[in-house]
Amino acid sequence: MVKLTKIYTRSGDDGSTALADGTRRAKHDARIAAYGAVDETNAALGTARLYTKDHAALDAVLARLQNDLFDLGADLATPDDVDFEALRITPAQVTRLESEIDTLNDKLQPLDSFVLPGGTEAAAHLHLARTLMRRAERRLSAAMEAGDAFSDSARQFINRASDLLFVAARTANENGEKDVKWVPGANR
Numbered sequence: 001m002v003k004l005t006k007i008y009t010r011s012g013d014d015g016s017t018a019l020a021d022g023t024r025r026a027k028h029d030a031r032i033a034a035y036g037a038v039d040e041t042n043a044a045l046g047t048a049r050l051y052t053k054d055h056a057a058l059d060a061v062l063a064r065l066q067n068d069l070f071d072l073g074a075d076l077a078t079p080d081d082v083d084f085e086a087l088r089i090t091p092a093q094v095t096r097l098e099s100e101i102d103t104l105n106d107k108l109q110p111l112d113s114f115v116l117p118g119g120t121e122a123a124a125h126l127h128l129a130r131t132l133m134r135r136a137e138r139r140l141s142a143a144m145e146a147g148d149a150f151s152d153s154a155r156q157f158i159n160r161a162s163d164l165l166f167v168a169a170r171t172a173n174e175n176g177e178k179d180v181k182w183v184p185g186a187n188r
Contacts, residue, residue: 015027015028017032019078019079020074020077020078020079020082020086021079021082021084023079029143030139030142030145030146031076031077031143031148033139033143034076034136034139034143035072035076035077035136036139037132037133037135037136037139038069038073038076038133038136038158039069039073040132040135040136041069041129041133041136042066042069042073044125044129044132045062045066045069045126045129045165048122048126048128048129049062049063049066050125051120051121051122051125051172052122052172055122055171055172058104058168058172061100061164061168062168064096064100065161065164065165068089068093068097068157068161069161071087071088071093072089072158074086074087075087075088075089075150075151075154076143076150076154079149080149080151088151088153089151089153089154089157090153091153094153094156094160097157097160097161097163097164100164101163101164101167104164104167104168104170104171107171107175108167108170108171108175108176109175109177109179111176112181113181113182113183114181115166115169115170115179115180115181115182116180116181117131117169117180118180119169119173119178119179119180120173120174120178122169123169123172123173123178126165126168126169126172127165127166127169130162130165130166130169133158133161133162133165134162136158137158137159137162140154140155140158
């Protein structure tokens with residue numbers, strides 16, 4: 001387990017931060033931005049969960065996702081070539097997300113239009129978390145383009161997590177009944 005006794009270290013005062021292996025990178029580095037966006041998603045998910053307490057099954061899915069997002073952050077903060085056993089996202093975590101997506105989606109009304117973010121408070125917050133997860137995915141892609149390597153499982157997990165948040169938002173919208181649907185050209 002992690003044990004934090006001192007919160008500030010002053011080591012980042014120069015605009016850099018440490019990866020899990022101790023190497024330092026600029027705070028605006030693409031890898032740092034990727035796991036920072038995962039952290040933003042997790043914070044938004046914490047806010048969303050304030051509104052899902054009455055949906056015990058959904059809230060349990062979101063609680064698991066929050067914990068796994070910390071695993072994902074640890075994975076993204078650890079370069080591939082470390083000489084210690086790193087915490088990594090596993091294929092089983094991706095498979096579990098897919099199963100949870102399928103379980104939630106089976107109860108939803110089929111879509112006949114795109115869904116606008118909104119509906120219930122929980123759904124609105126889950127849609128925000130979904131968009132932040134997509135930003136994390138874009139940041140991960142930028143880090144890969146900049147030369148960082150990430151596992152297939154980490155890349156798949158980040159993609160499935162946003163899908164899960166989409167179906168979770170629809171679930172929070174009374175299984176799609178309170179979805180706010182896009183009407184193309186409605187205000188022309």
